[in-house]
Amino acid sequence: xxxxxxxxxxxxxxxxxxxxxxxxxxxxxxxxxxxxxxxxxxxxxxxxxxxxxxxxxxxxxxxxxxxxxxxxxxxxxxxxxxxxxxxxxxxxxxxxxxxxxxxxxxxxxxxxx
Amino acid sequence: xxxxxxxxxxxxxxxxxxxxxxxxxxxxxxxxxxxxxxxxxxxxxxxxxxxxxxxxxxxxxxxxxxxxxxxxxxxxxxxxxxxxxxxxxxxxxxxxxxxxxxxxxxxxxxxxx
Numbered sequence: 077x078x079x080x081x082x083x084x085x086x087x088x089x090x091x092x093x094x095x096x097x098x099x100x101x102x103x104x105x106x107x108x109x110x111x112x113x114x115x116x117x118x119x120x121x122x123x124x125x126x127x128x129x130x131x132x133x134x135x136x137x138x139x140x141x142x143x144x145x146x147x148x149x150x151x152x153x154x155x156x157x158x159x160x161x162x163x164x165x166x167x168x169x170x171x172x173x174x175x176x177x178x179x180x181x182x183x184x185x186x187x188x189x
Numbered sequence: 190x191x192x193x194x195x196x197x198x199x200x201x202x203x204x205x206x207x208x209x210x211x212x213x214x215x216x217x218x219x220x221x222x223x224x225x226x227x228x229x230x231x232x233x234x235x236x237x238x239x240x241x242x243x244x245x246x247x248x249x250x251x252x253x254x255x256x257x258x259x260x261x262x263x264x265x266x267x268x269x270x271x272x273x274x275x276x277x278x279x280x281x282x283x284x285x286x287x288x289x290x291x292x293x294x295x296x297x298x299x300x301x302x
Binding site: 131 | 221223228230231232233234235238249276278282286287288289290291293294295
């Protein structure tokens, strides 16, 4: 069973509000991924890190989303100004290296009213 | 571009019958193939991965063979149980990118007692 911890499990925000979620990767896993899963079960890759460095991020992430993985602190994903279309399950995964198996947390379900 | 296509669901089976979920992929690079399973309210769990062509992965009675010629990775189980009811995802990892996974749209399996 995965040991990736995500908090909070549920998040409700109004449009324009900030939404922040956190992820603690499995111990010893230096690579962290964030994905967005919409109500149609489509996965969208957002960003990934190796230790504290960004490996890749998509355009959407560069504009309204910000993310970090500081040393000795949880990783975080923040949406600066939430939109209705951001309502989704946000999944964090970690792995031993960028090509190894990814282990997912339970997700943070964001609802933007 | 890189993509994954899998059996559209939902698939409804009776306990004890066999399961096949088709998965095909497209990429011009070197893939590693994964099957994940997601239960309600949880993140995806890794079933298994297969990094090499013509090799088989297996776990919990599920198995799939990476067929490079047919670019397929079909999931099979000889005898399903009610507890197998979940959504199954085929995923593609590309060597040479930063490790993000490309997921299929998922196949919902419902097993009736």
